[in-house]
Each structure stands twice: as structure tokens, then as C-alpha cells.
Amino acid sequence: MNDVTDDLPQAPRRARHLMDPNAPQRDTINSAGTTRVQKWVMSTLVVTTILHLAGGLLVAAWFIEPDQTAPRVGLSVIAGAFGVLAVAAGLAIHKRPLVTPWLLLGLLPMVVGLVLFV
Template sequence: MTQEPPVRRARHLMDPDAPRKAPDPGAIARLQRVQTWVMSVLVVTTIVHLSAGLAIAAQYVDEDAVSAGIGLSVLAGAFGVIAVASGLAIHKKSLVSPWLLLGLLPGLVSVYLVLR
């Protein structure tokens, strides 16, 4: 009497004789923390680039249209504040924070350069 070899299942199929191990809750928490940081860095840098672009555009407005340069500088500051607020919101921190003042920096520098 010959014995047949056991049937091999493909690796991508579930094996009822060898269930998967439960994921480590600590590993899941670490993964979520990394994902949060990656998302916040991407969002903040993208919006800061928009803010910097507006600040740079304010420098190239004609000298007789200073109000347009100031308007672009105000928009640069507003988007800077939005960038910081987005980072705070992603990390579930209070949106009322002294860090929002950091968002005003592109606008303030741009206004200074427009008016000098």
C-alpha cells in the first residue's frame, strides 16, 4: 500500500491547519504614527510651497501696483497659516496654537520685500 504525499497548497491561499498570527498591536500603532507623520509632512510642505510661490510672485508685480504685491503677500501668509493648521489637525492637536504665528512668516517676509 502506497501513501500519497500530502497536498501542497499554494502560499497565497489560506491554510486551515496553519492560521495566520494575530498582528501585534504595538506594530500597528507604530505604523499609524509613521503614516500620520508622513501625511502631515506631505501636506505641510505642499501648502508651504504654494505659500512661497505666492510670496515670490509678489516680488515680480509692477512697481506701480504695490497693492497687488501686498495682496499676494497676504495670501502667502494666509496659506502659511493654513499649512500649519493642517499639520496640527492631522496630529489632532488644538488649532489655536502659537505655532500658527510661524505660518505668517512667508507673508511678513514678502510684505517687507514688497515695501522696501
């Protein structure tokens, strides 16, 4: 028999099917997957909120009298500006370059407004 191993106290055996509070824990708050999901959720919320504002401007332009073209065009242009801001905000959250062809997608509310009201 080996006297060296007999002198050491035996650690209690842990049941593997139970939760072990002494087990090392991973940092799930700052993990790469959590950060990626947070970015996508935040950019989705920001972009859809700003696009709803642009859509609201187009709805407001819809209720202006048809013979008043200037306010309708003005609201359509403002809706396009907010659309560009929405795309730029989404790009900024993902730390992408802001000056890209994707900004042209933000002009879609303005194009829709001009087609409907002019």
C-alpha cells in the same frame, strides 16, 4: 512507560530557520508605530504642499511691477493666510488644538513678502 502520552500523535517538528506559514502573525497594518509614521508622512506632505503654494504666491508677487505695491502686499497677505492654513492642517492631522501660538509661524511667508516688497 506512560500509556497516555504514547497514544497522542506527535506534532511534526517545525524548522525554526524557515518561514512558517502556520505561525501566528502580528497585525502590522494597524500597529501604533505604523499609524504614527502615517500621520507624520501625511502632515509633512500637506504642510510642505501648502507652503509651496504660499511660496509660489510670493514668487508671483516678485514679478509684479515694483510701482504696484497693492497687488504685491495682497499676494503677501494671501501667502500668510495659506501659511496659517498649512500649520493648522498639520496640527489637525496630529489632533492637536488648532488655536496655539504655532499659528504665528504660518505668518512667516507674509512677513517675508512684506519685508521684500514694501
